[in-house]
Amino acid sequence: MKLVNGYQTFNITSYPTTINFTTVALNSHPTLPSTLLTATDPLLEPSGWTFTPPLPQSVPVGGNLISYYSYTINSFEDCVALGNADDDPTTPGPLPNASFTNTFFATWDSGTAQSSVKVTCQPANTLPCDSSLYYSDSALGLPNTTLSRMDPATAALTPFSSANMFYSATAFNHLDGYIYAIDNTLPLKNLVRIGADGVATVVGPLPELNLLNTYPAGTVLADGTYLVFSGPGFGVIPSYARINLATGTVISSGVAPTLASIFDFATNPVDGQVYGYNQVTHRLTRFDPNTGDTTDYGPIGPPDGITGLPALYFTVTAAAFDASGTLYVYGSDLTGLIHPINTLYAVDVTTGTFTPVATGAVSINGNENFASCPFPSPLEKSTTRNEGFFKTHEQAVAACLANGGSIDLGRMGVVNSVEEAMGVLWLSPSATQQRVPRTQEQSLRVKLGRQSLTATCNSRLFGASTQPGIDRARAVMDSGSREDMEAQLNELRALNDKGARYALPMSFNGGPASASHALSIAREPKNSL
Incomplete structure (x- = not known):
């Protein structure tokens, strides 16, 4: 039996990383001792791997011999090289990730055996596709945006990065491990990418996007394409665009056929549909990424804490799904006479029920977004x-x-x-x-x-x-x-x-x-x- 860090599969996201291989030679004979004659690991032997104790060794009934070996992966390129050197034709595999298979071979006096583990590597600057909830906050028209991690239990913020640009529509791409956004600074709209180092890098211009529009809403669909939307306002034509993040180009765009104001939306990993809150109708809405159309449903707004009637002042500025299909939004407080945007809600998209989760920092800019990764890979x-x-x-x-x-x-x-x-x-x-x-x-x-x-x-x-x-x-x-x-x-x-x-x-x-x-x-x- 072969294990890497205690598992048969392991994922590396930072470098250097030391991984620990455990090789276990088990005597599976039901009644007799067996002799382990040889033990080989062709991939790791050039780096110094040997089986200890020295062989041959007699192993009693139900017994085993265990050998340990540590190996350091210094870079993503090391993983690619190991994938090219192993005997698995599927490795290192297509970018952006790479992998290698490590196989242990044993010969006994009664036959042979082998066992393999697989290690997958991500490029060094990618973010883990996990349950992290990222919260961006930018002042309208000012070249200053902060990105923080929000604790979904308390709504507390931990600063992650800042950028001298006015970006919004933040969304996590589960296929490459980066957060993407739209830089709304004039004169052109630019595609922005943020990695584990927190640096906001301009990927390139998006001339197809409307010059006068600010694109507040963004989400990455299940297929990895990036959807953005700009609702109505002074001089603003409601419009949407779908962007190929691999090439940084707009693949489709159009004018929204229905009146909707959505400050952020998110993709549900359960049904693949895009959900948001329509500030015009004060209802939950489903957004069609192919046509830009919206379909409102459910009750009008959540009830306030005073009258029990729909709170028509209610505002949602950020939206994200978790892997189970629960929608999280950051919106107005539903109690009292002053209604700041400071409350995290969990939303049941089937019933339209809003449940307060936590109270956090007060938003004064009104240009906030969530980015999350509801499509985690099996290894993560x-x-x-x-x-x-x-x-x-x-x-x-x-x-x-x-x-x-x-x-x-x-x-x-x-x-x-x-x-x-x-x-x-x-x-x-x-x-x-x-x-x-x-x-x-x-x-x-x-x-x-x-x-x-x-x-x-x-x-x-x-x-x-x-x-x-x-x-x-x-x-x-x-x-x-x-x-x-x-x-x-x-x-x-x-x-x-x-x-x-x-x-x-x-x-x-x-x-x-x-x-x-x-x-x-x-x-x-x-x-x-």
Whole structure:
């Protein structure tokens, strides 16, 4: 069996990145020991890979030999070179991404075996296609735009980049990992691209776009084309355009046949349609990217907090979908007599229900947009958090237990409550509460228990593929050797760390971090070490 950072597939988005290969030679014979004669890895051997321990080696029934090797990918070009050197005709594959396949070959006294892993690489400046919610804010007519990450649980902003240009219609392209926007600074409209370094780069002019128009609404469709819209206003002709981001050219455009004012819209990954809020009719609307037509539906506006009647002053300036098909918008506060744009809402596009999520910064410019990536690739869907996150986020642990019940940690006991979970997460590997030193075996069991609990919550809350690693960890906790426990500990750590760089799902709220309170309620399970 071959693993890379604990998985059979791994995605690299920054350089240099060190990846850890685990090679496991398993004796699958049901009754007899087997002899591992040779072990080869043609792709990595030129870089120094060897199987340890030296071969041949006899492997008992149910036993295995494990070899570790670390390799550093210094650049995107390294990944391309490995893809050209492997035996897989599908690699390195078409740009913008590249990949390589690493295969391990083993010969036994009773036959042969092989196992492969695949590593995919993205160009260095691309952004991860995850649940990040980007918020752009620009002053009308002024060459100054800021881009921030918004926390969908609190609407708090973390600055990401700034640019000396007036851009809007921000949208994330899931096919190449860049945010795109329209620079509305006169005299020409320009296509702008923003990568992981935060730099806003002009790709090229878009002479087909109306000179007098400002294009506030933008979204990337499922096929990777970029749709922008400019609604009615003084001297403005309602118009739309569809842009090929690979070539930076307009492939279709036209005048909108229906009266609509949409400050931002977004593509629903569930049905592929474009949704926004029509400020003219105060209703949700579906936008046809082929004709520019709009179809309003649902009730008129959300009700305000005073009369319960539709709030006709309600304004939506930013819109984005998450991967589940929930629409998030930033709009007016629905309570009180003054109605600033400062509230994040979750919108059910089927029923038209607006649910307040959080209150954030007050918008004074009225030129804001969201950019999100609701079409994550299979390699980037798995969000995870390590044990440090769960030991300080009690609400996340409570949600984990509510989502699947008790957690069986084998020799560590059964976790039935948040307090017991915290007891495991804060348990010292070096000594008991009575300050009795733990043996090396006991220390490894404590560490494996923490990682197993963490992996279970990553699986329940975020859908991470951690269950096989959890099962192996429980087995070696009960009866494994020190070497086996160390191997499983490294594997679980890699599993729990793999998706740590990806944003938490927009609909998830793990609560505030509180180390002191979490530690104060920690209680060890009854059968813990």
